[in-house]
Amino acid sequence: MFKTADRRAVPQRAGSEETRRMVLETALTLFRRNGFEETTLRDIAAAADLSLGAAYYYFPSKEAIVGAYYDYVQEKHVALARGAFETAGDLRERLRAALHTKIDVMQHDRQILRALFRYGGEPDHPLAWFGPATRAQRRLCIDLFAEALAGERLPEDVRDAAPVLLWTLHMGILLYFLYDSSTGQRRTRRLIDAAVGFVVDTRRVAVSPLLRPVRRRVLNILRDAGLLVTAEAANA
Amino acid sequence: MFKTADRRAVPQRAGSEETRRMVLETALTLFRRNGFEETTLRDIAAAADLSLGAAYYYFPSKEAIVGAYYDYVQEKHVALARGAFETAGDLRERLRAALHTKIDVMQHDRQILRALFRYGGEPDHPLAWFGPATRAQRRLCIDLFAEALAGERLPEDVRDAAPVLLWTLHMGILLYFLYDSSTGQRRTRRLIDAAVGFVVDTRRVAVSPLLRPVRRRVLNILRDAGLLVTAEAANA
DNA sequence: TAACAACTTTGAACAAGTTCAATATTTACC
DNA sequence: GGTAAATATTGAACTTGTTCAAAGTTGTTA
Secondary structure: OOOOOOOOOOOOOOOOOHHHHHHHHHHHHHHHHHHOOOOOOHHHHHHHOOOHHHHHHHHHOOHHHHHHHHHHHHHHHHHHHHHHHHHOOOOHHHHHHHHHHHHHHHHOHHHHHHHOOOOOOOOOOOOOOOOHHHHHHHHHHHHHHHHHHOOOOOHHHHHHHHHHHHHEEEEEEEEHHHHHHHHHHHHHHHHHHHHHHHHHHHHHHOOOOHHHHHHHHHHHHHHHHHOOOOOOHHHO | OOOOOOEEEEEEEEOHHHHHHHHHHHHHHHHHHHHOOOOOOHHHHHHHOOOOOHHHHOOOOOHHHHHHHHHHHHHHHHHHHHHHHHHHOOOOHHHHHHHHHHHHHOOOHHHHHHHHHOOOOOOOOOOOOOOHHHHHHHHHHHHHHHOHHHHHOOOOOHHHHHHHHHHHHHHHHHHHHOOOOOOOHHHHHHHHHHHHHHHHHOHHHHOHHHHHHHHHHHHHHHHHOOOOOOOOOOOO
């Protein structure tokens, strides 16, 4: 039903990868300027100086281009965040870095992000937020949050769940970012700071033995629902 | 850019509303049987014994049909839930009713719900989850949760925020439902019961004066972000 | 270098959502 | 009953994502 978004498995010629990248760049430029819907594959092909069919040689579908963009985002995000972790002194700084760098990467690409979100609710789609097709990318991002938490002293149950929960928070923030029409998406930045501040300041309370029963109950519900595995399809 | 999903404002002839309903029924039947993507407007027109153009006379676009479906869902949901409230003894039963009836209405329509969710991330789209175009429907649903809470003794700050928060929970549950491939979506039912159980059982703790500072902080963050107004566009 | 295979490119054709000018039908009013 | 305005209906045409068979190009091997 859906085509996978991944690249061809066959060997290519010298300039091929370069052409592919050029098509991608061209497409993204047009998406940014005119929006995803508004940009035609004929536009892309023309701007890339290719025939329509040739564009399809490099990307099996229009959304595959968006898929490739998301690959890039994830890669870049991990790189930027890891870089920021180097000089980040404490948990607060690491969490802020993890979230802000994500927005940094996509600051000018809300148009494209919109196209990406479109398939979130279709479990079998290659771009589904929680689908199996995006598991690897999700994993990378979740691991990043695990890294941000690395030095923290946490009860075991919380330690397992926290990265997934932070990933969920991060998805919510992306959704907010999508709707955020404040100039430069300042409100999203503020929301990130506020949310991180809250998480950091209340982590002592959150992990206190007093709240253990409450915590336990929430985690059981989430685990039962299959939401802690890797936050993937509710039915693994 | 987008067409509104609402009905024509012009007066109609006697059978018109009936025909419109018939087109809607026909379309929904086909959507349910074959999926949204797989159902062609030509299929719909043929099944409704109309020409292609005539179908467009009743609905300005394919997604407008989904929009009309959602109108129906909301209406039905409110009716069912209110009915259930009549005989519901306590908060637990009212919250369960509010959530279960929503799933009841859409039990066999996950295909259609998928199409509906597709536009959630596009602020200006008539079907955007948090967009201005769906404000009225959102309002109805939020009010329903307010009703479920009616008899409860709650601190003022919580009272204002709770319905919106429950609505957000309800959106999350819909997303889960979308991905839930367990037979009859039993897992969604279980998740609802578990979530409601948790909310009801911990409401004493949640509103305790001890946690007031924590609560205050969360609410301030959400209010600052514009997420409590009616959970609409982050920038109202 | 010739021949072959693998990789690229092309443009025509197809499917499906959407538009629209033309036509048919109904209703309102005289 | 006749007629004009309003409402419904039609199907052809347009746009855009996608497919594909054919043709062009490049690298490899004998």
